[in-house]
Amino acid sequence: MFSGRNRIIFFFFLCIALAFLGKLLFLQVFDDSYMKAADNNAIRKIIQIPFRGEIYDRKHKLVVYNTPIYDLYVTPKKAFVRDTLKFCSLFGIDKTYFLKQMKRAKAYSKLKPFLFLRNLSKEDFARAQDAMIDFEGFSFVTNSYRTYQSKAFSNALGYVAEISPNRLLEQKDDYYRQGDLVGVSGLESFYEEALRGQRGIKYRMVNSNGVEKGVFKNGELDVNPIAGQNLYTTIDIKLQEYADSLMQHKVGSVVAIEPSTGEVLAMVSAPSYDPSLLAGRNFSKYYGKLAMDPMKPLINRPPSAYYRPGSTFKLVQALVGQQLGIINAGSVFTHAGAPVKCHSHNTSHNDLHNAIQWSCNPYFYHAFRKILYDGTSGNTFERSAQGLKRWEELAANFGFGRKLGVDLGNEKKGNLPNVDYYNRIYKGENTWKFSNIYSLSIGEGELVVSPLKMANLAAIIANRGWYIPPHLVKGVGEKHTIDPYYKTSIPVGVDSKYFGVVIAGMRDAVLHGTVGSEGRIPDIVMCGKTGTSQNQKGKDHSIFIAFAPMDNPKIAIAVFVENAGFGGFAAAPIASLVVEKYLKGKVDRKAIETKFLNMSYMSNVISANYKVKKDTAKNEKR
Structure with a gap:
């Protein structure tokens, strides 16, 4: 039926076809990553930032703890603001700040979330949450800021600040994102890996208006955040x-x-x-x-x-x-x-x-x-x-x-x-x-x-x-x-x-x-x-x-x-x-x-x- 040479060519293309069919079967039956990517417009990926570890003195008296706040992120590719003045009024900012942040966000990445506004209180979040349906591409991330029981320990304790562009590029474990807080000096820096914890991720289904419609896949893909470890210092x-x-x-x-x-x-x-x-x-x-x-x-x-x-x-x-x-x-x-x-x-x-x-x-x-x-x-x-x-x-x-x-x-x-x-x-x-x-x-x-x-x-x-x-x-x-x-x-x-x-x-x-x-x-x-x-x-x-x-x-x-x-x-x-x-x-x-x-x-x-x-x-x- 086939000559020896034709038979070799036939079997070569048959193997390639079988390889493609096998890969297609794997993607459709076993691997849902592509399905997630295809459904990206209907699924919201929410980063959950863990609470940073608390700091105590030698007698276990609390010295540094966390106060919950909210950060507002923008993804330029998805962002659409119909009424800029309304948006600025909602968050107490002026138009110059708005335009500057949008420019910085686009320069950073059109596809990645960019920290637009930091340290919004619970009251700010509650007031703005319902209005966010009119502002596509913006999302809240729960965060916290350091709160101090004493002013006397600041230099050795150190402080946290937004991660610098150089440190972001030089990181080895790809943990940090733009806008993340990191220890810059003192104990906050030396014990950064212990204090920072592990961030979590949750997936939520949203409709075309950005309204959340429920948990995606019953939360099977969600990862809970792990709070940072506490430090027990030698300080009295x-x-x-x-x-x-x-x-x-x-x-x-x-x-x-x-x-x-x-x-x-x-x-x-x-x-x-x-x-x-x-x-x-x-x-x-x-x-x-x-x-x-x-x-x-x-x-x-x-x-x-x-x-x-x-x-x-x-x-x-x-x-x-x-x-x-x-x-x-x-x-x-x-x-x-x-x-x-x-x-x-x-x-x-x-x-x-x-x-x-x-x-x-x-x-x-x-x-x-x-x-x-x-x-x-x-x-x-x-x-x-x-x-x-x-x-x-x-x-x-x-x-x-x-x-x-x-x-x-x-x-x-x-x-x-x-x-x-x-x-x-x-x-x-x-x-x-x-x-x-x-x-x-x-x-x-x-x-x-x-x-x-x-x-x-x-x-x-x-x-x-x-x-x-x-x-x-x-x-x-x-x-x-x-x-x-x-x-x-x-x-x-x-x-x-x-x-x-x-x-x-x-x-x-x-x-x-x-x-x-x-x-x-x-x-x-x-x-x-x-x-x-x-x-x-x-x-x-x-x-x-x-x-x-x-x-x-x-x-x-x-x-x-x-x-x-x-x-x-x-x-x-x-x-x-x-x-x-x-x-x-x-x-x-x-x-x-x-x-x-x-x-x-x-x-x-x-x-x-x-x-x-x-x-x-x-x-x-x-």
Whole structure:
């Protein structure tokens, strides 16, 4: 009947025909996706946005929750507005806004829904719902905005905002759509995937007028939204609010940590902002004002602001020097030959304890010189490099010059100068020596830290040689899961026996040393160290780190107050009030409390900022 060649051609086309018939059978009987596409004009796909996870403090007090609202979306291909003025009147917008949004929607996509109007209340929705039959292509999506129980936690908490075009394009899981809200900073950003939940979808049949006629396929294709997981933070919101109140009219930070767990009890950045201003329809308006504020209220200073640690860093020098076997508790240094000045104190027996108690600059100048030169060989340049290398390796264990890994997205490393750093600065090896870098001995020079790192230093000393990475969330979701990293004890490489003299010196610095009387708590033994960070543009910054009580410490703290002068008379009293509040649940020193609640250093800050601008203008003219 067929020749061999014709038979092959016949069977080839028969196979193709059978393949097409099989595909057609699959599409019509088993796969309803094409039917859904064909019925697209009669089926409405409604996205259900899940409620974002709520946020609680360490005592399970609600801090952030969600208030339901409605967003209005438009699909340009389907949109038809017969009466523009009526539409604008219905939603309280003007025609310019309407035309601008329609233009943006078409530029985005003619087929995809575009966020036309955000944050409509229940009343707005109820008033407009029946009228929407006249406005094809517009649909409501249930959403929510963040509502805050406290204004004192905004910087560390972060905020949510509409996803940026770049982030929309770069997303890996194709989860977000134009107009979606995402965490932009702080905890809201770091825990975004846990907080956002999973969106749902429901399909509804509608008639030609857009009126809903019922559930499609009995809801078989619907997917229920899954609410985001709640965050249970380490923050004591009452302590947070108290510390925040003490930092009013000031610029700086307060960071308090529970030493035994690494849990952050309070993290204050001053000045701050009202988080509710960034939660509503006027986000752009208020964000612009905050972004242009010269006091930079949007910056979370504790993990990201840069300061020289000043004399607080002498504690590290004392520990590193002992661990290296170069100094000990009985080491004595006089003031002779030191280019740095000292506080007025008895130097007849200037040992390590006395040097910490009175923050003796010449002592740590000589100690640092000994650390660099003892046990090294070669000329002074080579010995300086050898000594700095061994010093830097131990000092880095305390977290300086690297990130601690706090669960916030804006932590900065700071700067711990090493041999390579100075080789770059001085353009080559063997071009620098101790006399070029001695300012490191007293926490100045090229050394840069954050307040978070200094609070962690206080926790390390309280623990006598180890820390758990500081963190602000102690549990995620119902199971209270947490990254194992935040349960890991990290040793700093200094034997516990070397901490005794340092702690005793810190105790006496508070009781009868560099800390003024307003920084002492009568019935609590607090160990602390003052610092005054040099500042060429205005008054020096005031720094104080501490922990308490001396035995079995419950809180470690660092306070930075910009342009406030000596650490013992500005930062120390604020720290002592926070410590007293946490340990006793109240503050008995009411006169001191009232003084620092009302104390303002803003004129110093403004003056310093003016000098910076003036000097910048001069340099630009040159």
